[in-house]
Amino acid sequence: MNTAILLLHCPDKKGIITEITKFISDNNGNIVYLDQYTDNVDKHFFMRLEWELDGFQIPREKISEYFGTLYSKRYGIDYHVYFSDRKPRMAIFVSKMSHCLYDLLARYEAGEMDVEIPCIVSNHEDLRYVAEQFKIPYYVWNVAPDHSNQAEVEEAQMALMQELKIDFIVLARYMQIIGDKFIAEYPHNIINIHHSFLPAFVGAKPYHQAYERGVKIVGATSHYVTAELDAGPIIEQDVVRITHKDTPESLALKGKDLEKIVLSRAVKKHLERKILTFKNKTIIFG
Amino acid sequence: MNTAILLLHCPDKKGIITEITKFISDNNGNIVYLDQYTDNVDKHFFMRLEWELDGFQIPREKISEYFGTLYSKRYGIDYHVYFSDRKPRMAIFVSKMSHCLYDLLARYEAGEMDVEIPCIVSNHEDLRYVAEQFKIPYYVWNVAPDHSNQAEVEEAQMALMQELKIDFIVLARYMQIIGDKFIAEYPHNIINIHHSFLPAFVGAKPYHQAYERGVKIVGATSHYVTAELDAGPIIEQDVVRITHKDTPESLALKGKDLEKIVLSRAVKKHLERKILTFKNKTIIFG
Amino acid sequence: MNTAILLLHCPDKKGIITEITKFISDNNGNIVYLDQYTDNVDKHFFMRLEWELDGFQIPREKISEYFGTLYSKRYGIDYHVYFSDRKPRMAIFVSKMSHCLYDLLARYEAGEMDVEIPCIVSNHEDLRYVAEQFKIPYYVWNVAPDHSNQAEVEEAQMALMQELKIDFIVLARYMQIIGDKFIAEYPHNIINIHHSFLPAFVGAKPYHQAYERGVKIVGATSHYVTAELDAGPIIEQDVVRITHKDTPESLALKGKDLEKIVLSRAVKKHLERKILTFKNKTIIFG
Amino acid sequence: MNTAILLLHCPDKKGIITEITKFISDNNGNIVYLDQYTDNVDKHFFMRLEWELDGFQIPREKISEYFGTLYSKRYGIDYHVYFSDRKPRMAIFVSKMSHCLYDLLARYEAGEMDVEIPCIVSNHEDLRYVAEQFKIPYYVWNVAPDHSNQAEVEEAQMALMQELKIDFIVLARYMQIIGDKFIAEYPHNIINIHHSFLPAFVGAKPYHQAYERGVKIVGATSHYVTAELDAGPIIEQDVVRITHKDTPESLALKGKDLEKIVLSRAVKKHLERKILTFKNKTIIFG
Secondary structure, three states, X not given: OOEEEEEEEEEXXXXXXXXXXXXXXXXXXXXXXXXXXXXXXXXXXXXXXXXXXXXXXXXXXXXXXXXXXXXXXXXXXXXXXXXXOOOOEXXXXXXXXXXXXHHHHHHHHOOOOOOEEEEEEEOOOOOHHHHHHOOOOEEEOOOOOOOOOHHXXXXXXXXXXXXXXXXXXXXXXXXXXXXXXXXXXXXXXXXXXXXXXXXOOOOOOHHHHHHHHOOOEEEEXXXXXXXXXXXXXXEEEEEEEXXXXXXXHHHHHHHHHHHHHHHHHHHHHHHOOOEEEEOOEEEEOO | XXXXXXXXXXXXXXXXXXXXXXXXXXXXOOEEEEEEEEEOOOOEEEEEEEEEOOOOOOOHHHHHHHHHHHHHHHHOOEEEEEEOOOOOEEEEEEOOOOXXXXXXXXXXXXXXXXXXXXXXXXXXXXXXXXXXXXXXXXEEOOOXXXXXXXXXXXXXXXXHHHHOOOOEEEEOOOOOOOOHHHHHHXXXXXXXXXXXXXXXXXXXXXXXXXXXXXXXXXXXXXXXXXXXXXXXXXXXXXXXXXXXXXXXXXHHHHHHXXXXXXXXXXXXXXXXXXXXXXXXXXXXXX | OOEEEEEEEEEOOOXXXXXXXXXXXXXXXXXXXXXXEEEOOOOEEEEXXXXXXXXXXXXXXXXXXXXXXXXXXXXOOEEEEEEOOOOOEEEEEEOOOOHHHHHHHHHHHOOOOOOEEEEEEEOOOOOHHHHHHOOOOEEEOOOOOOOOOHHHHHHHHHHHHHHOOOOEEEEOOOOOOOOHHHXXXXXXXXXXXXXXXXXXXXXXXHHHHHHHHOOOEEEEXXXXXXXXXXXXXXXXXXXEEOOOOOOHXXXXXXXXXXXXXXXXXXXXXXHOOOXXXXXXEEEEOO | OOEEEEEEEEEXXXXXXXXXXXXXXXXXXXXXXXXXXXXXXXXXXXXXXXXXOOOOOOOHHHHHHHHHHHHHHHHOOEEXXXXXXXXXXXXXXXXXXXXXXXXXXXXXXXXXXXXXXXXXXXXXXXXXXXXXXXXXXXXXXXXXXXXXXXXXXXXXXXXXXXXXXXXXXXXXXXXXXXXXXXXXXXXOOEEEEEOOOOOOOOOOOHHHHHHHHOOOEEEEEEEEOOXXXXXXXXXXXXXXXXXXXOXXXXXXXXXXXXXXXXXXXXXXXXXXXXXXXXXXXXXXXX
């Protein structure tokens, strides 16, 4: 069953749900999913609609145009149309740690994620054997410790992304700060996993910071990458209880389990087109 | 701001959201809350709508009738209309343990719960002092150990409920099994807290059962009371981690904290009219 | 059954457990609790011992002296001896919110906490009725908005604490910063509840901060008060999941449930003499 | 640093900690880990000791004998000695689902688990490619639907286990009931993952059972296999919150994440020799 997905937000207005759902029902679409949310503080409306393409009177290639003409300008709607039969293309960036990469690839292999993975990118050779196990091309660009070649490396990476028609990028513990130009190419399409319960312990070595502070719980946070470090819209967080017996090393081990699960939940929500971003926050449909 | 709340469910049908929201918007109602859910397994539709009464063209006393005439029969809708300015009236039934009672009354006193509490009912004198602290009438009926007077006691209790116009009853660790006739008077309006993670450890002494089985997590469950013991629709559950060091006594202490919070969350959802029941399960709007 | 409790820490040394337990067993003491922990990073040893006084050969009033003479100097041990039949005396400081106060008093009334509560102190009259419900003396000192009378107020409060022989103080959402002199009088004996997952959202209005940042989980933290704001040794933390639907107000409501439970767990561990502090962290025995 | 690990339990007795630790300190052993627990209900004592072999006066091959002679009979101690430089040998049994297998192998590959994995055993060919990715021998025995060849298959499996010197077996969603004779060969050395929060939903299709009952939380349980189905000593459990929106399929997906983490935590505790079993329960050292 092929479906169209409409993800939108706009200033709130009386009767807007009735209006928008009429667009589907008047054109003989069968809605299979509807969720909406009104932010009563900011008076803003958010919606996700999904309906069967079979029998819908507007041809799929015209849906976005029609909706734009009929609704978008009138209501000031920011929207995007997706189709369920078009698999998103995801690039995974890694460094030396394998846990998030294995977790994503095992899910991919088991058919849990409806996605294409045309490449794995790294700044080290270390994980090439994992890419080979799963027969996915592995590209390496060494970034100099002084970052002197960063701009050049990122140009090459962006060229690869374009060539492989990558829709979004997952930083699976990539351990490099991405440049603003690269980020601007993929707005809200680069997903990072930070190994702390943000906004606690921003930056380097969060498990050591947590150990020093003596917290009783540690966390992991998945967020969209924006220009400010570790400050983009948060998609998912989770935590695990620790004790005084934990060392920075045991924290890191417990944290790895969190990182895997938090990152995969975020990727999954992104793939399902269930995330909207607004004012540096995410609205996540259920 | 006074609002009307419409809680409904019916067999799913194409265009039903548009149809129902039109009832509000065509009559100049301003929707302040809409949530709906379609059960794709059972092909059943559930909805909660809330709109401002101010400016709505149908007089409040006619809303239920109009909706019934115009929609209910046509779509096979089971529905109920509530008004935000009508405070529900809640009776609390207790036995000897004070933790859930104190928790509910402290929230009531702090204005956290929009409710009237005309009475506290018990089978023991033990908690009369708590009722007196909060100046709420306290009624005691002793139930004989052999339950020989149970029918008689419940008749008297039902008479009191009727006299005090009670809308729903909270069993805050009442420790008595309610008779079928009483339950039938308050369908899905008696909320119980069971001190285990149902369906594990049904019946008596669940903390002892948990101790014997050696579980690593214990829970508490709030549910609507139905004729079958501990088998009604589950409203809320929560759990807490335990270890081999816990005794039945320490389990009971940890459990008390769960019971309070799980029961109060369930009561709150009930008060907010955010629960629908269908096929012995609950749909809980967010 | 009366017991003695020995809480100690010292630099780690081979054979120290054997040595210290011999102090009890050689003097015919029956150990009912032993827990110890070695911090292998700092090479430091921590221990909690509890044994029956009945039959123990050293008179209770001499135990501390004997242990000091025989062990403390030799091993550089920092220690304290407590007796189970001596109830600690706790003062509760509150401001305007009742939830933590009610929770502590309900537990006290139900016999869950082995403690005396000789007074409740506040900077407002608001919660006098709660103190009266539980028949506990209630003292009010208004603190000027510019804190001009803070030193004077704290002198008076300290005098009261001394007069009432208070052992430790619980800040149950007191909303005032305690002066250094007061803190120095009660080192690691003032327990605060902060309504965030520290170190995230230090300072004022943490729920608003959490709302602005768009986190998916909020927390509460109980810690010992030290001179630096919200930076003392953490005793207990817990968290609750939130969504984009939460407002600062609903966050505050969810948070209140966390605050109660986190504060009461911390008070309980303190009462049980199961907390040691070292390098601004806590060791919490199970 | 090579260490010896002594895991023991016996009826509780005054002074037993002093006695046993003297065995180490008198023979010049440096204790690096000590944890003990006294079950005050059953008056039973449990202990885990770990000390450096370097400098210890009793030769490693004599430690077990000496401890047995000097202590075991006198105190009725049930004990076992392990050495940190002897890697346990683990067999993994799987059926058709890859998630637990991948998770274990990714941890193994990353050096998170100090173990040898000489074989993977299955009743299906489906996961041979995973075994090949990690270059581990894969053995298949088809079990007839009527189990007519079960005894024969298990004889062959036991022969393989013996040949490969397997210490313990992990059932990573093996989906077959193990025969009593096989279980008797590996008492408390077969670890299973059951996809429910035991004792709720014993047996087949627990996610469907959870869906039908309408629970708000689902869990996973790792336990030692005993003759009674899903009733062995529980090692680890964890849970995840669900809603009315979850289907049996989405429950199964959420559950897979639980199963992986719960199973791996149990395997890790087993590998670290931190589990004792007593009266069908586990004592798990921290």
